[in-house]
Amino acid sequence: MYLVTAQEMRDLDRYTIEHIGIPGVVLMERAGLAVAQAITEHFAQPGQAVVLSGHGNNGGDGFVVARHLSVAGWRTTVWLVGSAERMTADTQTFYEACRHLGIDVKTFGPEQADELRRWLETSDVVVDALLGTGIRGPVRPAMESVIRLVNDHARGRVVAVDVPSGVETDTGRVASVAIKADQTVTFAYAKWCHYLRPGAEHCGEVVVADIGIPPSVTASRRPAARVNHPQWWREYLKPRSRWAHKGTHGHLLVVGGSRGMLGAVAMAGTAALRAGAGLVTIAVPEGQHDPLAAKVTEALVWAWPDDGQGRFAPGSAERIGERLNRLTAVAVGPGLGRFTGEREWLTELLQQTDRPMVLDADALNVLADHPDILDHRKGDLILTPHPGEMARLAGTDTVRVENERYRVAKEWAERHDVTVVLKGTYTIIAFPDGTQMLNPTGSPAMAKAGSGDLLTGIIGALLAQKIPPSAAVPMGVYVHGLAGEFAVTSVEHSVIASDILLQVGPAIRRLLSDRVRT
Ligand SMILES: NC(=O)C1=CN([C@@H]2O[C@H](COP(=O)(O)OP(=O)(O)OC[C@H]3O[C@@H](n4cnc5c(N)ncnc54)[C@H](OP(=O)(O)O)[C@@H]3O)[C@@H](O)[C@H]2O)[C@@H](O)CC1
Numbered sequence: 001m002y003l004v005t006a007q008e009m010r011d012l013d014r015y016t017i018e019h020i021g022i023p024g025v026v027l028m029e030r031a032g033l034a035v036a037q038a039i040t041e042h043f044a045q046p047g048q049a050v051v052l053s054g055h056g057n058n059g060g061d062g063f064v065v066a067r068h069l070s071v072a073g074w075r076t077t078v079w080l081v082g083s084a085e086r087m088t089a090d091t092q093t094f095y096e097a098c099r100h101l102g103i104d105v106k107t108f109g110p111e112q113a114d115e116l117r118r119w120l121e122t123s124d125v126v127v128d129a130l131l132g133t134g135i136r137g138p139v140r141p142a143m144e145s146v147i148r149l150v151n152d153h154a155r156g157r158v159v160a161v162d163v164p165s166g167v168e169t170d171t172g173r174v175a176s177v178a179i180k181a182d183q184t185v186t187f188a189y190a191k192w193c194h195y196l197r198p199g200a201e202h203c204g205e206v207v208v209a210d211i212g213i214p215p216s217v218t219a220s221r222r223p224a225a226r227v228n229h230p231q232w233w234r235e236y237l238k239p240r241s242r243w244a245h246k247g248t249h250g251h252l253l254v255v256g257g258s259r260g261m262l263g264a265v266a267m268a269g270t271a272a273l274r275a276g277a278g279l280v281t282i283a284v285p286e287g288q289h290d291p292l293a294a295k296v297t298e299a300l301v302w303a304w305p306d307d308g309q310g311r312f313a314p315g316s317a318e319r320i321g322e323r324l325n326r327l328t329a330v331a332v333g334p335g336l337g338r339f340t341g342e343r344e345w346l347t348e349l350l351q352q353t354d355r356p357m358v359l360d361a362d363a364l365n366v367l368a369d370h371p372d373i374l375d376h377r378k379g380d381l382i383l384t385p386h387p388g389e390m391a392r393l394a395g396t397d398t399v400r401v402e403n404e405r406y407r408v409a410k411e412w413a414e415r416h417d418v419t420v421v422l423k424g425t426y427t428i429i430a431f432p433d434g435t436q437m438l439n440p441t442g443s444p445a446m447a448k449a450g451s452g453d454l455l456t457g458i459i460g461a462l463l464a465q466k467i468p469p470s471a472a473v474p475m476g477v478y479v480h481g482l483a484g485e486f487a488v489t490s491v492e493h494s495v496i497a498s499d500i501l502l503q504v505g506p507a508i509r510r511l512l513s514d515r516v517r518t
C-alpha cells in the first residue's frame with residue numbers, strides 16, 4: 001500500500017515497460033479492463049455508456065473501457081476531446097480497435113455541446129478519461145466546457161479513470177474545474193489527490209486496481225509515501241504473553257495537567273494504560289496531585305514543584321533525571337499550559353533522558369517559540385501537532401498547512417530529525433528520513449476536545465513498550481483512528497473522547513484477530 005506521486009507512477013510504469021519488458025499496451029489494457037469491470041459489477045445489466053477520452057494515455061484507458069463495455073453489451077459512445085493526430089501510440093492502438101469494432105467515436109467541438117448534453121442526460125454511466133496524471137496547469141477551454149457539462153448534466157454514475165479530470169495528482173488542487181465522480185478507479189497505487197482536498201472530494205469511492213506492476217519493481221524504486229496499514233508494523237503487534245507482568249510492558253511518564261486542564265493528562269494516562277503500558281506515572285504541579293489522584297485510579301501520580309498558580313514552577317524538572325531513567329518513554333504536553341521558565345524547563349526535561357518522547361499541545365507551542373530547544377534532546381522525538389500547532393512550528397499559517405499538509409510535515413520532520421504526526425482527516429506521519437505515511441482510519445467524530453490527548457497516550461504507551469518509533473507511531477495513529485470509528489455507535493456528533501477511550505481495546509483486539517487470520 002504505497003501512495004505515489006505522478007512522477008513516481010510514471011517511473012514505475014516506465015521501468016516495467018523498459019526494463020521488465022511488459023509493453024505499455026498491456027498495462028493500458030489491464031487499466032481499462034479494471035475500470036470496465038468496476039462498472040459492470042455495479043450494474044445488474046448492461047445499459048448506455050458515454051466515454052470521454054483525451055488524447056493522452058488516460059484517454060487510451062478510456063478506449064479500452066469502451067471496447068470492454070461494448071463487448072459486454074453496453075450501448076457505448078466515445079467522445080474524443082482532443083485530436084486524433086496528437087494521440088500517444090498506445091492510445092492510438094485502442095482508438096483503432098474501437099473503430100474496427102464499429103464503436104461510435106465522435107470528436108468533440110463546441111458545436112456539439114447540445115448533443116453531448118443529451119448523451120450525458122440519458123446515459124447510465126459516464127466514463128471520465130479526459131486527463132490523468134499528465135495534467136499541466138488549468139484545464140484548457142474545450143475540456144473545461146466538457147467537464148462543466150458532465151458536472152451539470154450527467155444523470156448516471158460518473159466513473160473517473162485514475163483521477164477525476166482537472167484534479168492535480170500530487171496536491172489535490174483544482175486549478176479551474178474538475179469532474180465530480182461517484183467512483184475513481186486508479187491503478188497500482190493510490191495517488192495523493194485521492195486523499196488531499198479539494199481533489200479527494202471529487203473522487204467518490206476510490207478503488208485501486210492491480211495492472212501488473214511487479215512488486216519487486218516497486219520495492220526497488222521505493223516510493224516515499226505509504227498508506228498506513230498493519231502490514232508495516234504487524235510484527236510488533238503481539239498478544240500478551242502468559243508470563244507478562246507490569247514491568248515487562250513499559251513505564252510511561254505523562255507530564256502536563258495544569259489547573260483547570262487535568263482532564264487532558266488523565267485522558268492521556270488512561271489511554272496509555274488501555275494501549276497496553278504496564279505502568280503509567282502522571283507528573284503534575286504539586287497542587288494538582290490530589291484532584292488528579294482522585295480522577296485516575298490506575299496511574300501513579302508524581303507531584304512536581306508548583307508555581308502557586310496551578311502550573312509547574314521554573315526549575316521543577318531540574319532534578320528528576322535519576323527517576324526519569326527508570327521510565328521507558330515520556331509524553332509531555334497534555335494540559336500543560338504556558339508558564340514562566342517554560343523554555344528552560346522543557347530543555348531540562350529533554351537533556352535528562354534519552355527515552356523516546358512525545359510532545360503535544362503546549363509543549364509544541366514552547367518549541368515553536370524556542371526551536372533551539374531541540375538541540376538538547378538525546379532521544380527520538382515525536383511531535384503530534386494539529387494544523388494550528390503545525391503552522392506555529394513551521395512559522396506559517398493554517399491555510400498553507402491545510403493546502404500543503406504533506407509538504408509542511410515532511411520539511412519539518414527532515415529538517416529537525418523528528419517524527420511529525422500532523423493530525424486531521426487522513427493524519428500524515430512524516431518520518432525523519434523524508435518518508436511519509438497517510439493514515440486511512442478515523443471518523444469525523446474525533447474532531448472534539450480530548451481526542452488528541454488519547455493519541456499522545458496511545459503512542460506513548462507503544463513507545464514505552466520498546467516498539468521503535470517507525471512502528472509505534474503508525475500503529476498508535478491507526479489504533480486511535482480505528483477506536484474513533486468504533487466509537488460511532490449512534491451519531492458522530494455525540495461521540496466524546498471517553499467513548500473513543502473505551503474502544504481502544506476493541507480496536508487492538510480487531511488488529512490482533514486480523515493478525516491471526518492473515
Ligand atoms: N504507460 C503508462 O504510463 C500508463 C499510463 N496509464 C494512464 O495514463 C495516464 C497518464 O497518461 P499521460 O502521461 O499520457 O497523461 P494524461 O493524463 O493522459 O494527460 C496528458 C494529455 O493531456 C493533455 N493536457 C495536459 N494538461 C492539460 C490541460 N491542463 N488541459 C487540457 N489538456 C491537457 C496533454 O495534451 P498535449 O499537451 O499533449 O496537447 C496530453 O495529451 C494515467 O493517468 C493513466 O490513466 C495507464 O494506462 C497505465 C499505463
Ligand SMILES: [K+]
Nearest residue numbers: 128131163165
Ligand atoms: K480522468
